Amino acid sequence: xxxxxxxxxxxxxxxxxxxxxxxxxxxxxxxxxxxxxxxxxxxxxxxxxxxxxxxxxxxxxxxxxxxxxxxxxxxxxxxxxxxxxxxxxxxxxxxxxxxxxxxxxxxxxxxxxxxxxxxxxxxxxxxxxxxxxxxxxxxxxxxxxxxxxxxxxxxxxxxxxxxxxxxxxxxxxxxxxxxxxxxxxxxxxxxxxxxxx
Amino acid sequence: xxxxxxxxxxxxxxxxxxxxxxxxxxxxxxxxxxxxxxxxxxxxxxxxxxxxxxxxxxxxxxxxxxxxxxxxxxxxxxxxxxxxxxxxxxxxxxxxxxxxxxxxxxxxxxxxxxxxxxxxxxxxxxxxxxxxxxxxxxxxxxxxxxxxxxxxxxxxxxxxxxxxxxxxxxxxxxxxxxxxxxxxxxxxxxxxxxxxxxxxxxxxxxxxxxxxxxxxxxxxxxxxxxxxxxxxxxxxxxxxxxxxxxxxxxxxxxxxxxxxxxxxxxxxxxxxxxxxxxxxxxxxxxxxxxxxxxxxxxxxxxxxxxxxxxxxxxxxxxxxxxxxxxxxxxxxxxxxxxxxxxxxxxxxxxxxxxxxxxxxxxxxxxxxxxxxxxxxxxxxxxxxxxxxxxxxxxxxxxxxxxxxxxxx
Ligand SMILES: [Zn+2]
Numbered sequence: 261x262x263x264x265x266x267x268x269x270x271x272x273x274x275x276x277x278x279x280x281x282x283x284x285x286x287x288x289x290x291x292x293x294x295x296x297x298x299x300x301x302x303x304x305x306x307x308x309x310x311x312x313x314x315x316x317x318x319x320x321x322x323x324x325x326x327x328x329x330x331x332x333x334x335x336x337x338x339x340x341x342x343x344x345x346x347x348x349x350x351x352x353x354x355x356x357x358x359x360x361x362x363x364x365x366x367x368x369x370x371x372x373x374x375x376x377x378x379x380x381x382x383x384x385x386x387x388x389x390x391x392x393x394x395x396x397x398x399x400x401x402x403x404x405x406x407x408x409x410x411x412x413x414x415x416x417x418x419x420x421x422x423x424x425x426x427x428x429x430x431x432x433x434x435x436x437x438x439x440x441x442x443x444x445x446x447x448x449x450x451x452x453x454x455x456x457x
Numbered sequence: 458x459x460x461x462x463x464x465x466x467x468x469x470x471x472x473x474x475x476x477x478x479x480x481x482x483x484x485x486x487x488x489x490x491x492x493x494x495x496x497x498x499x500x501x502x503x504x505x506x507x508x509x510x511x512x513x514x515x516x517x518x519x520x521x522x523x524x525x526x527x528x529x530x531x532x533x534x535x536x537x538x539x540x541x542x543x544x545x546x547x548x549x550x551x552x553x554x555x556x557x558x559x560x561x562x563x564x565x566x567x568x569x570x571x572x573x574x575x576x577x578x579x580x581x582x583x584x585x586x587x588x589x590x591x592x593x594x595x596x597x598x599x600x601x602x603x604x605x606x607x608x609x610x611x612x613x614x615x616x617x618x619x620x621x622x623x624x625x626x627x628x629x630x631x632x633x634x635x636x637x638x639x640x641x642x643x644x645x646x647x648x649x650x651x652x653x654x655x656x657x658x659x660x661x662x663x664x665x666x667x668x669x670x671x672x673x674x675x676x677x678x679x680x681x682x683x684x685x686x687x688x689x690x691x692x693x694x695x696x697x698x699x700x701x702x703x704x705x706x707x708x709x710x711x712x713x714x715x716x717x718x719x720x721x722x723x724x725x726x727x728x729x730x731x732x733x734x735x736x737x738x739x740x741x742x743x744x745x746x747x748x749x750x751x752x753x754x755x756x757x758x759x760x761x762x763x764x765x766x767x768x769x770x771x772x773x774x775x776x777x778x779x780x781x782x783x784x785x786x787x788x789x790x791x792x793x794x795x796x797x798x799x800x801x802x803x804x805x806x807x808x809x810x811x812x813x814x815x816x817x818x819x820x821x822x823x824x825x826x827x828x829x830x831x832x833x834x835x836x837x838x839x840x841x842x843x844x845x846x847x848x849x850x851x852x853x854x855x856x857x858x859x860x861x862x863x864x865x
Contacts, residue, residue: 405730
């Protein structure tokens with residue numbers, strides 16, 4: 261058969277077309293899979309029951325709580341659902357929620373609270389201001405920068421306001437029992453903070 | 458052939474897989490692969506012809522950051538070259554030129570001057586006046602067209618008195634602005650502008666964020682602050698730093714420098730950090746205790762002194778926004794990612810009775826930002842951009858102080 265250059269060229273074109281199509285499909289598939297993995301919120305198994313103060317008390321049923329952690333891109337906060345048997349009393353419940361937040365070590369959702377931070381005490385006053393007293397590690401162990409500092413503070417605020425929509429209006433962060441001006445040198449934490457969505 | 462559900466791929470017909478595997482070893486496939494390789498080599502050799510490569514376009518930008526023209530560029534001997542038409546397009550639409558082929562001589566006439574260029578020679582004769590300018594690279598012929606090096610724009614055009622040219626080689630951007638724009642003018646009100654530059658953090662305890670290379674925020678911001686002070690020495694304003702050395706300064710001490718010197722503008726310098734290694738870019742922050750993240754309304758019941766401290770910046774929010782916009786315009790020239798402005802309650806700007814802005818220069822947690830922030834040349838370009846933004850702000854603030862026609 262005589263060689264026809266236009267047939268050869270169109271065959272080359274077809275080969276290139278198919279190659280491009282395969283590349284595009286696999287790229288699309290990869291992006292789709294990435295999107296899927298972003299949206300998946302992995303429910304975390306409820307931890308063992310807290311020891312009841314009075315053995316005769318029947319333990320409360322588990323409740324869902326949203327902890328605000330970093331999504332897999334580590335750029336924004338997302339609610340990650342956990343189940344806890346929560347106290348009915350607000351202060352006790354707040355302590356449980358914040359402890360759950362600072363102790364959370366989900367592999368897919370990075371915690372913006374420096375690992376090793378402890379919660380010393382919590383208190384809710386008559387103005388519906390929650391005072392959260394953390395250990396020094398919250399500031400000393402922080403990576404710094406306005407972006408990261410904002411995400412750390414927002415993770416605490418969002419978690420509190422989501423769990424206590426009616427009981428708590430603002431949050432003040434304390435370190436080792438003292439008021440602080442800032443966590444990492446940028447945000448002003450000298451006052452209680454409120455957050456508008 | 459395949460269908461995908463969540464993360465599992467199901468294969469419908471395993472026979473098809475076998476057919477495909479057989480094909481892989483077919484001699485025709487080997488030939489096809491050879492054709493691919495050949496095609497690839499041809500493509501590459503088309504791109505790199507005689508050491509000349511097609512480059513990303515050069516963007517010409519006006520004083521407000523708007524693109525005037527995007528001009529195709531060529532790279533030869535590591536120099537960026539543009540066609541003569543680019544001069545016409547961005548500098549003087551009335552420009553004419555003649556090219557003498559045998560003698561390889563190019564004559565340009567623009568803005569009442571005649572420029573004589575010789576191909577492959579870096580010197581340019583300018584008449585009338587007989588001035589000779591030596592460019593960093595010579596004009597050359599590429600694809601039978603005379604082309605001028607980028608230095609023609611950056612070195613030569615500023616000699617035409619009326620323009621200032623700023624070049625960003627990494628982003629291929631050339632900004633052309635009227636010369637002397639935004640300089641404080643004699644007629645424009647008070648000259649005694651005191652600018653406060655606050656290099657954030659400092660000392661052993663407060664290093665700010667730390668990069669993987671060991672670079673510290675406190676050192677980057679101090680180096681930049683000193684450059685800004687140096688650049689402004691010959692100008693008609695005083696620049697004060699809240700710290701001159703690597704020492705710890707309390708917030709109160711910083712405020713004292715600002716308020717004692719009757720500062721009229723406060724710029725706090727920082728480097729950012731993110732939990733994501735991919736986050737990068739310059740960010741500007743304004744102090745607004747009534748933004749999305751805010752102090753409660755009960756602040757009104759606090760003692761007057763405390764209220765004043767917290768809300769002092771509220772009186773300057775409009776001016777702070779103006780300065781932030783000027784910084785944004787100037788810094789956008791340096792970065793690919795647009796500079797953003799965010800309003801938050803900020804400690805660095807609380808209790809300061811003047812317009813103020815926090816400038817986050819880039820992320821030490823990002824490899825590209827880190828590379829730039831480790832480069833003294835980049836720091837100089839940031840210092841120049843900040844200086845231009847300060848001049849721009851002062852100029853418009855002075856303008857607003859001028860009596861209007863009805864008041865005269
Ligand atoms: Zn900082």
